[in-house]
Amino acid sequence: MGAPGTWTRTPPNHTQRGHRVKTTTAPADLELVLPLEATNLLLSENGRGHWRERARLSRYWRTLTQIEARSLINRGTWPRLQRAHITVTISWPDRIRRDPANYTLTAKPIVDGLVDAGLLPDDDHEHVTGPDMRRARGPLQIHLLIEPLPPTTDSGSE
Secondary structure (H helix, E strand, O other), X not given: OOOOOOEEEOOOOOOOOXXXXXXXXXXXXXXXXXXXXXXXXXXXXXXXXXXXXXXXXXXXXXXXXXXXXXXXXXXXXXXXXOOEEEEEEEEEOOOOOOOHHHHHHHHHHHHHHHHHHOOOOOOOOOOEEEEEEEEEEOOOEEEEEEEEOOOOOOXXXX
16 A cells, blocks of 8 residues: 555556556544643633633633644644544543543633644534543643544535
8 A cells, every 4th residue: 555645556456457546544543742730721611710711721722732733733743634533631640530521611722723723624513523521540631632534525515
């Protein structure tokens, strides 16, 4: 098999002998770990903070993700994607029970940062599934798992 998007010859026993076909292979899953210095940097559904503080934290996560993702794209480490499934795992060093779904307010600006960096064209239902929220035990951090998905053949019109 050739590299993604390269042209290769079909196998000799193929019915279209000698014709060239375009091969595509799905890119590998992408991972990004965002440092989390303190839990008060997380936006929670249960938070009752001032709107200005919530806006500041949202801007923080969006900008941090944009910078990290753009760096990986510019270095050629990450390809640009058309569609992806995103899983956000927040890890804590303790055993306290937490509801990961409460932290979707943190995940939304992180996904927006991926779009701002140019990893995905948009964060609508046609380009992104998720983010699925998870909880893990470990050092205080946010781990993103971005799984490339094949392009849809759906026209989207109803």
